[in-house]
Amino acid sequence: MTTKNILVFGEVEKGRLAPITKELLGGARRLSDQVGAGVNLLVAGALSGESLQDAAEFGTDIIYHATDPGYGEFSSDAYSFLAVELCKKIDPVLCLMGQTDLGRDIAPRIAARLGAGLCMDCVEVRFDPAQNIFVQTRPAFGGKALAEFSSPAGKLQVNTIRAKSMEPAATQAGRKSELMEIKEGPDPSAIKTKLVSVKVLETDGIKLEEAKIIVAGGGGLGSAEGFTIIKELADALGGVIGATRVPVDENWVPLSIEIGQTGKIVSPDLYIAIGISGAAQHITGMVSSKKIVAINKDPDANIFKISDLGLVADYKTVVPVLIEKIKESAR
């Protein structure tokens, strides 16, 4: 039996539902109430009882859990196969996934196989009841523009959603959902790439995406040592460091702390941008931060246009004072 449904692609981190999945469930729940559809969640791999309960309380109606070891680690080939098989069976009106490693990888592939509509990196998905269609908004041109797309009625939509653009669902304690196990593994002929090794750059402490305070450095820091200085500032504030593309390309910092269109999307309470010019591709990843402070030696730097507080100075002369004063205030 199939009923109208929205299918969310769940991601699991350390056995629990990832923040993006909670956001997607929030978005799916709101849309489903307008569309008159149920919310289904597809997850693969190891899941704890708590995360299953989370899923239910975040508004999932049916959880499809793929338990075959073939889905134990992310494989674009295996997950594309899994998603297509499930979509054929339950015929969703909308597939929502994060603009993550998983979403970037499988969204176009399953859209091609299912003849679906496709929209990547959406910051909003609306339902237009008059036309019975979904309307997507996404950044384009490195974030310099926003584009709105309309999708044809009656055709499945596959949409990836940018982190932090959908409000997570409110939990409803004790809410129940149905659990369906998918026991079959992927068809071996579908697996064309073999994962041979994984390198994880572990972040010590708070994750960038979840940090309340971020001190980010750009090309203006001039060297890896510059990041040692701003790390001290971040530590004094109880925050973490981030970076633009330039320090990553220069190998001063690892790729895992890049912020922006091709890096991480963050929205901390406080974002301090040091030696950052404010290119569109960077701004698009941090502009929704609650408070933005910029330190830049160029008074005309674009970053000041989107900041609440600004200081025109060479960071080398002012950041040590900031560190000193903040440490003082903590005593």
Place this chain on the structure above:
Amino acid sequence: MEIIVCIKPVLDPDLPPAKFTVDGKKNEVIPPEGVPFVMSPYDALAVEAALRIKEAQGGKITVLTQGTKYAEEIMRKALAMGADEGVILSDPAFEDSDGFGTAHVLAQTVKKIGKFDLILCGRQAADWDAGVVGSLIAEYLNIPVVIRAKSIEVLDGVLKIERISTNGSEVFELGLPALVTLSSEMGQVRIPSGWGIISAAKKQVPKWGATDIGTDPSQTGAAAAVNRLVKLYVPVYERKCEMVTGKDPAEAAARLTEKILAIKP
């Protein structure tokens, strides 16, 4: 190795936001006068990756671009970098294709060329930033795909790809033929030599249309687009920035600290 590289001309992504304007009626970007389009930076990396493979083990590089405006210019650039041949896919029936339509044109072209071991694309075109065309071509040709590669090795007919992921990287092995998209972590793109520019200028670049590659007109162009652009606009993010000053940098920094402490969560 027969390598095919797909490149796209785009409005320079480094164009400052102040120079970026949109025609709200036509839902189009208004390119500023005198600013030429460039080869999408990730596509330049794909050309670079192809050249490195060719240098290591020989082969031929064929570059494809679908479009009319600036197609010739970026094609000459790719040839000047060292690519062997190029084909421009240009037909009114291809114009304003979405990702599916573009992938259809490129996949049909690959089929017409026939012989290939590896197709390289950029991770995303630096205009619409979709990042789908590579994966779609791979689906249409039913070949393996790895996206966002930082390095490519070919050993005895097996591809070894390291690709970036959110928190690090992953290494994959796959057989040929295959499609790989390139990310900026791959490194620096070479600058064409004077000799490269001269020899590129002499090369013939054929233009193929719908009848040459046998595409079905119902699958390309604006009319075939699945999701349609209904609005394009410039978002306004501006905040009122309070500039903190002082008699010297130290005083200004001290004042800024107080203000930061006041808003610190």
